[in-house]
Amino acid sequence: NAGVTQTPKFRVLKTGQSMTLLCAQDMNHEYMYWYRQDPGMGLRLIHYSVGEGTTAKGEVPDGYNVSRLKKQNFLLGLESAAPSQTSVYFCASSSALANVLTFGAGSRLTVL
């Protein structure tokens, strides 16, 4: 049972490049989330999804897009990366009933 898997684990981008982070969960969870973690600022919610085909904005959605075409996958896209998006990105999922969040190991992104 893999839980929540994030790919890639590390990535270095140049300003203006685009990329997609993939989150996959095998627990049949309805809810999925993308957070970013920055020193001194804790985890901030970027976007989330309450089920297949749905997405919603969190606290810091600007500069990011998401898609949830399949229940088990939640993709986070950066269309034009900026240095301010240098961060560690965490994906999490939960069932609608239990609400316990399971996190992935994180993806460290550096934008030069």
Added chain:
Amino acid sequence: KQEVTQIPAALSVPEGENLVLNCSFTDSAIYNLQWFRQDPGKGLTSLLLIQSSQREQTSGRLNASLDKSSGRSTLYIAASQPGDSATYLCAVRNTDKLIFGTGTRLQVFP
């Protein structure tokens, strides 16, 4: 807007001490509160989940309490060990969102 605050930001204690970590939130209309542990360079591991109707939850040496009306939760760690060294985060759920505090970095030295 829900805001979650954790005090202290950092804590260093000798092994064996009992300690309390604090979490406060501004909007008491929460569904639940969750405590997490994060080791350096790692993801978050869920420790305890308290539903809004509950007052406390216990797991081993950990006890978490919730006072929804005053917007506070505490995480009590009994007989601390060096292996407890990590950052501890609390998070509150409002509807679909889970909002995190900035964490308490705990160091337990032998």
